[in-house]
Amino acid sequence: IAIFYGQSPSLMWLAVAAVVLVALVLLNRAHVYSLAPYLLIGCLLWFAVFMSGVHSTIAGVLLAFTIPTGSRVDLQKFMTWSGDRVREARDSFVESQPVVLQKDYMFTVSRLSSVAKQVVPPATRLEHMLYPWVYFAVLPLFALTNADVSFLGGDVLAMVSSPVFFGVFFGLLLGKPIGILLFSFLTVKFKIANLPDHVNWIHMLGAGILGGVGFTMAIFVANLAFPEAVLIADAKIGILSASLLAGVIGFVFLFMQAKAAERQGIAYVSASLDDVVRQTAGEEAADVADDLVLACGDDDVVDDVREVLEAEGGVAEFVIHETARAEAEEAEDVTGTRP
Numbered sequence: 001i002a003i004f005y006g007q008s009p010s011l012m013w014l015a016v017a018a019v020v021l022v023a024l025v026l027l028n029r030a031h032v033y034s035l036a037p038y039l040l041i042g043c044l045l046w047f048a049v050f051m052s053g054v055h056s057t058i059a060g061v062l063l064a065f066t067i068p069t070g071s072r073v074d075l076q077k078f079m080t081w082s083g084d085r086v087r088e089a090r091d092s093f094v095e096s097q098p099v100v101l102q103k104d105y106m107f108t109v110s111r112l113s114s115v116a117k118q119v120v121p122p123a124t125r126l127e128h129m130l131y132p133w134v135y136f137a138v139l140p141l142f143a144l145t146n147a148d149v150s151f152l153g154g155d156v157l158a159m160v161s162s163p164v165f166f167g168v169f170f171g172l173l174l175g176k177p178i179g180i181l182l183f184s185f186l187t188v189k190f191k192i193a194n195l196p197d198h199v200n201w202i203h204m205l206g207a208g209i210l211g212g213v214g215f216t217m218a219i220f221v222a223n224l225a226f227p228e229a230v231l232i233a234d235a236k237i238g239i240l241s242a243s244l245l246a247g248v249i250g251f252v253f254l255f256m257q258a259k260a261a262e263r264q265g266i267a268y269v270s271a272s273l274d275d276v277v278r279q280t281a282g283e284e285a286a287d288v289a290d291d292l293v294l295a296c297g298d299d300d301v302v303d304d305v306r307e308v309l310e311a312e313g314g315v316a317e318f319v320i321h322e323t324a325r326a327e328a329e330e331a332e333d334v335t336g337t338r339p
Contacts, residue, residue, distance in 0.1 A: 013052035024066035168238030177208030206254040212246030
């Protein structure tokens, strides 16, 4: 997009954008984990790229590369610290009093929430912040403003027989699966990456077919690529037709694959909060937490802590696991055995 659909670039503004980008990289190298500086300087980067004549979407890509994907909190220390804070919250909790009047309890839980938030990498926090805006605001508005395909007064047969229609239609329906499979195969073949656990090439083919649902970006690029309204309409019809077919074919293909796997005794399950915990805390810590959670009872304080931290993605579940670890240690100190 930046190269083929941008205007003649301004070297001065490109230089300004480069300086701003260097500042963002330096923030990353300085281990600045607060999102605010990146977002503020990112606005300057967007403005510089926009003024340069290069398509401004490239600014978002460059900004994403500079936002830290690591955590500023040492997870091993957090495990111990969070267990201590949960014990403090439990000890200071008075069941007969309203929670809002228990200052010590609220202070401890607030500290726990504040630190737990820092466990999640800034890039992940930003991603979660953008989810509702993207799915419930940006995409619907984009669809309303860009998917204006009108069949009134037009020759539908001419539209669906134009070279633009065929190019877009087969590019999405066939080109996307071929491209996804080819580059995935080369990536695995040259040991750059591996397929995820329990994922095979049949699954990748299904994902490639679903990749043909190119509604948003395809329409966006079509508006940039074609200067004439007739050609844009042809492209949009090709996009909508291919997206509909790709969605149906991909769903049916993966559904039949899942049914065939079930007949062989393989069950498919939906992603759970445990998956988020593993991504946040790491496989080893999550495995330990899975064992420790069995020791956790129906403690009212633990439930309150869960509610306070629930918005932090997988961190709340991680803290609950740590509560189990702390309680198990206390039980061992008292009885000499694990519960």
